[in-house]
Every structure is written in C-alpha cells, then in structure tokens.
Amino acid sequence: MNALGQPTGRAGHNLAGGFDVDRIRQDFPILSRQIHGKPLVYFDSGASAQKPHAVIDAMTQVLENEYTNVHRGAHYLSQTLTDRYEGVRETIARFINAPSENQIVITRNTTEAINLVAATYGRKFLGQGDGVVVSAMEHHANIVPWQMLRDEKGIELKVAPIDDTGVLDMDAYAALLDGNTKLVAITHCSNVLGTITPAAEIVRLAHDRGIPVLLDGSQAVVHGIVDVQALDADFYVFTGHKLYGPNAIGVLYGKAELLAQMPPYQGGGDMIATVTFEKTTYQEPPYRFEAGTPPIVEAIGLGAAIDYVSAIGMEAITAHEASLLAYATERLTAMPDIQLFGTAPEKAAILSFIQQGIHPFDTAATLDRAGVAVRVGQHCAEPLMARLGVDGTVRASLAMYNTTAEIDTMISALERARTLFG
Amino acid sequence: MTIAAEKLAQYNEYVEALEILDEESRFEYIIDIGKRADQTPFPAEAMDDAHQMHGCMSKVWIVHGHDGDRHNFRGQSDAIIVKGLVSMMTGSFSGLTSAELADITIDHVRGLNLGALTMQRQVGMMAMLKHMQKLSLQADRADAAD
Numbered sequence: 001m002n003a004l005g006q007p008t009g010r011a012g013h014n015l016a017g018g019f020d021v022d023r024i025r026q027d028f029p030i031l032s033r034q035i036h037g038k039p040l041v042y043f044d045s046g047a048s049a050q051k052p053h054a055v056i057d058a059m060t061q062v063l064e065n066e067y068t069n070v071h072r073g074a075h076y077l078s079q080t081l082t083d084r085y086e087g088v089r090e091t092i093a094r095f096i097n098a099p100s101e102n103q104i105v106i107t108r109n110t111t112e113a114i115n116l117v118a119a120t121y122g123r124k125f126l127g128q129g130d131g132v133v134v135s136a137m138e139h140h141a142n143i144v145p146w147q148m149l150r151d152e153k154g155i156e157l158k159v160a161p162i163d164d165t166g167v168l169d170m171d172a173y174a175a176l177l178d179g180n181t182k183l184v185a186i187t188h189c190s191n192v193l194g195t196i197t198p199a200a201e202i203v204r205l206a207h208d209r210g211i212p213v214l215l216d217g218s219q220a221v222v223h224g225i226v227d228v229q230a231l232d233a234d235f236y237v238f239t240g241h242k243l244y245g246p247n248a249i250g251v252l253y254g255k256a257e258l259l260a261q262m263p264p265y266q267g268g269g270d271m272i273a274t275v276t277f278e279k280t281t282y283q284e285p286p287y288r289f290e291a292g293t294p295p296i297v298e299a300i301g302l303g304a305a306i307d308y309v310s311a312i313g314m315e316a317i318t319a320h321e322a323s324l325l326a327y328a329t330e331r332l333t334a335m336p337d338i339q340l341f342g343t344a345p346e347k348a349a350i351l352s353f354i355q356q357g358i359h360p361f362d363t364a365a366t367l368d369r370a371g372v373a374v375r376v377g378q379h380c381a382e383p384l385m386a387r388l389g390v391d392g393t394v395r396a397s398l399a400m401y402n403t404t405a406e407i408d409t410m411i412s413a414l415e416r417a418r419t420l421f422g
Numbered sequence: 423m424t425i426a427a428e429k430l431a432q433y434n435e436y437v438e439a440l441e442i443l444d445e446e447s448r449f450e451y452i453i454d455i456g457k458r459a460d461q462t463p464f465p466a467e468a469m470d471d472a473h474q475m476h477g478c479m480s481k482v483w484i485v486h487g488h489d490g491d492r493h494n495f496r497g498q499s500d501a502i503i504v505k506g507l508v509s510m511m512t513g514s515f516s517g518l519t520s521a522e523l524a525d526i527t528i529d530h531v532r533g534l535n536l537g538a539l540t541m542q543r544q545v546g547m548m549a550m551l552k553h554m555q556k557l558s559l560q561a562d563r564a565d566a567a568d
Contacts, residue, residue, distance in 0.1 A: 036445065360479075365503050391500075
C-alpha cells in the first residue's frame with residue numbers, strides 16, 4: 001500500500017487521512033536502507049530526490065510489457081505507448097498550469113532546457129551589446145549558457161545582487177532592466193540558500209519594459225505550486241529527478257508565440273516535417289525541439305511522479321516542509337558554532353551552513369557516518385560562494401519524506417563533529 | 423616488479439593498524455593522523471596554486487623533493503580527514519624510485535581498507551597517488567635534462 005492507501009504501482013488520486021509522513025516514507029523503498037549501520041537520513045533531495053514505488057513500478061511496467069519506440073510504428077505497442085507518452089505532456093502541462101501541452105518541450109534536464117533557449121531564442125534574438133540579467137545566486141546551469149552566448153554573440157551578462165540574508169535586491173534588479181536588457185533568466189528558488197524569489201514581481205517589472213523572462217524552477221517546482229500563467233513566465237524550466245521522478249528528463253515550458261519563432265535546437269529524426277537533400281522543413285513546437293528518440297520510459301516515470309505528488313497535494317507537501325524548515329532552523333541556530341547561509345523570509349527547506357572552525361567536508365563526513373546524506377562544496381554555484389565569502393558549505397536539502405526525528409539525528413551528528421574536530 | 427617490504431614499512435604499518443579496527447574506529451584513526459600531521463608544519467609557501475591538486479571537495483597540496491632517485495612527498499589539506507588521507511599516502515609512498523612508485527596501484531590503496539568509508543575517498547586517494555607518480559617522473563626527466 002502506498003501513502004495514498006492504494007496498492008503500489010498505481011498512482012492514487014485521493015488522500016485519506018491527510019498528510020502522513022510515515023506512510024509516505026513506506027512508498028520510498030530506499031528509505032528503509034541502513035548506511036554504516038544507521039538508518040538512512042536522506043537530506044540530499046536538492047541534488048536528486050528519491051523515487052517512490054509509483055515511479056519505479058510505472059517504469060518497470062513499461063519496460064516489461066509496453067516498451068517500443070514512440071511517434072513511429074504503425075503497430076499496437078507504438079500507438080499505445082505514444083498515447084501514454086503524449087499523455088505525460090498533458091500531465092506536465094496541468095501540473096504547471098500551462099495553457100497547452102504543445103508548450104511543453106521534453107528535454108534531458110534543466111541544463112539542456114536553458115541551453116536550448118540560449119542556443120535558439122538567444123542566438124536568434126540576442127546580439128552584440130544586448131543584456132541578459134541573472135541573479136547572484138544562480139546555478140552554473142543558468143550562468144554558463146549565457147556566458148557561452150556572450151563569447152559567441154557579444155551579449156552582456158548582468159548580475160542582480162542579493163543581500164546578506166539571500167534576498168534578491170529588487171531595486172538593483174529593476175535598475176538593470178535598462179535599454180539594452182533583452183532577457184531575464186533568474187532562479188525561482190536558490191539551490192543553495194533556499195530563497196524563493198518574487199518571481200511574479202520579477203516578471204512584471206521585466207514585462208513593463210517588454211523584456212521576456214526565463215525562470216529556473218528546478219528547486220521551486222518541488223516545494224510549491226507553480227502556475228506559469230499566474231507568473232506570466234515566458235520560459236519555465238525544471239528537471240524530473242528532483243521531483244521524485246527519474247533522471248535524464250527535463251521540461252521547457254515556453255509561451256506559444258515565442259516557441260513558434262524559435263529555430264530548431266538539434267537536427268535529426270522526430271523534429272522534421274519533410275527531408276530532401278535540397279531542403280528540410282521542421283515540425284511545429286514542441287516536436288521541433290525534440291530531435292531523436294525521446295526519453296520514453298523516463299517520461300512515463302515523470303508522469304507517475306507528478307501524479308504521485310499531485311495526489312498527495314503540493315499544498316500539504318509545502319506545509320510539511322515548512323514545519324521541517326522551521327524546526328531545522330531553530331535547532332541549527334541554537335548551536336553556537338553553526339553559521340547558516342540564507343535566511344530569506346520566503347524560503348524552501350534547503351539549509352546551507354558551516355560549523356565554525358571545521359571544514360565542510362569534515363562535517364559532511366561525520367554526518368555520513370551517522371547515515372545522514374548531505375551535499376558539501378560549492379553546489380554548482382561558485383559565484384554565490386564568492387559572494388558569501390566561503391569556499392563551500394554543507395547543504396541539507398529536505399523533502400516530503402523527511403521528519404523532525406531525522407533533523408535530531410543530524411544535530412547529534414553535528415555535535416559529534418564538534419567533539420571530533422573542535 | 424615487487425617492491426621490497428622494507429620500502430613499504432610505513433604503508434604496512436598503516437595496513438596492520440587499520441585491519442584490526444572496525445569501520446568507526448578507522449574513521450577516528452584517520453582524523454587522528456590528520457590532527458597529528460600538523461605537528462610537523464607544512465611549508466606555508468607551498469600552499470599555493472602550483473602545489474594544489476584540483477578537483478577535490480577540499481584543498482589538497484603536495485610538495486615533492488628527492489634524494490638521488492628516491493622521491494619524498496609531504497601533503498596538506500584544509501580538511502582534517504583529507505589531511506589524514508594525504509598524510510597516509512605521502513607517508514606510505516615516500517622513499518621510492520619513480521619506477522617503484524609506478525608499481526603502486528589501486529590494490530595498494532584498497533589494501534588500506536578505507537573504501538568502505540566512502541568510494542569518493544578511495545577515488546581521491548588514487549588521484550593523490552597519480553599526482554605523486556607524475557611529480558616523480560617530472561623530476562626524473564628534469565634531472566636527466568640537466
């Protein structure tokens with residue numbers, strides 16, 4: 001039985017009895033593992049979340065009974081799996097309230113989605129001297145593609161600063177929206193600080209000046225309801241593996257009029273309408289941007305993950321994670337040797353910190369001995385580390401399946417680290 | 423080529439010490455070595471880019487010297503556990519010729535029985551070994567060119 005009170009392998013649609021973290025934990029088989037003889041405490045969901053039975057079973061079912069290629073065969077398996085695959089596009093569209101499934105482009109991950117926009121929209125519409133605004137707390141995936149475009153086309157990369165609590169400086173951001181700025185590409189939730197940015201306001205200010213906005217929703221889509229129409233986002237990108245789905249699948253949402261104007265990303269099968277040696281014509285979006293055999297099984301897995309999350313209810317997940325964040329923040333700030341980075345009022349359950357006088361690697365290694373899995377280092381956000389004035393941090397990123405008891409385990413392990421290294 | 427046991431005395435001492443410890447005690451043993459490494463100060467001027475190994479979650483510096491064809495190493499890190507690991511590596515494999523160093527393999531690293539602590543550390547220790555092998559060969563080539 002899963003947390004929805006239904007046999008595993010079937011995504012449920014009703015949650016009887018409210019949010020029950022113990023039952024949710026039973027849906028994630030890996031959470032019963034022991035690491036170094038201790039129960040696994042998985043606080044690395046910001047890097048990649050664990051997978052529920054619903055996802056594992058859906059993918060296994062396809063591989064065992066339904067697998068073939070999609071969009072090609074004139075046979076039963078191909079037609080039925082194509083229907084399921086395209087059905088996932090509808091599921092994704094509903095999940096982020098996109099107006100149409102034709103605005104959902106399947107990619108490999110967030111990184112590819114941003115690279116796709118940079119390589120198509122960016123190459124076509126951005127030129128010498130045009131500005132792209134990012135924030136000081138971007139993941140490398142939302143920095144490097146624009147730097148590559150800068151080197152190729154001579155665009156200017158502008159960085160909106162943050163304050164010491166990790167809040168985006170909106171006055172400084174607005175000031176960057178001057179005449180030459182042609183695109184804004186900003187995170188919806190920092191992978192290091194947990195800061196949830198005022199995305200709707202970011203978009204409104206940019207739109208007042210006719211500037212389109214890409215929002216990196218890799219972390220945001222996991223922790224709260226995302227409505228791309230309410231945000232009025234021009235592009236919204238996220239990845240499957242942080243959303244309890246498989247890796248190797250991501251999503252690019254784009255406004256229809258923008259996608260329609262964008263040239264193809266990669267060439268190959270599936271993205272063409274007709275091909276002769278003299279001339280090739282391309283499919284309409286989203287297929288124009290999906291060359292080659294897509295991640296079929298991964299798409300089915302992502303669909304199952306979204307069904308699973310939706311059935312539990314994103315509001316309930318957000319509330320549970322908010323209580324975890326409050327508890328973890330209280331426990332960590334009560335420790336005199338802990339320096340916490342990122343204390344924005346709007347924040348997801350991501351906690352970056354260091355223990356004074358102890359290298360983050362030593363802290364993380366001690367947590368590992370206690371079965372607590374965290375990430376350590378720069379978190380693919382080297383410029384943010386420079387802004388914070390540290391070489392790296394320990395990051396505990398929490399998810400719907402975590403508990404306050406697990407936070408207590410982490411705190412005890414931090415106390416042991418103080419004893420070992422202090 | 424089999425390296426004479428007496429040339430790996432320090433390595434064998436580590437192997438013998440670690441094999442009687444349980445995993446948790448091994449963890450504390452490495453920390454202890456890391457803490458004791460500072461009793462012999464690492465030259466501050468060597469903690470620079472030229473001596474830093476890149477690609478680690480912590481900073482690692484290795485300095486090299488040689489006495490004839492025998493190569494000697496000292497290691498340092500800003501993380502105590504890694505300092506313990508690099509001290510074990512430099513302590514274990516100093517005093518060897520470059521040809522003897524070339525015969526040190528992943529099996530020697532596995533022989534320390536630290537893999538269970540985490541794979542990453544074993545991979546990191548292999549990177550340290552390869553760095554030491556590279557330094558020894560560079561020094562040999564420089565000597566031959568003189």
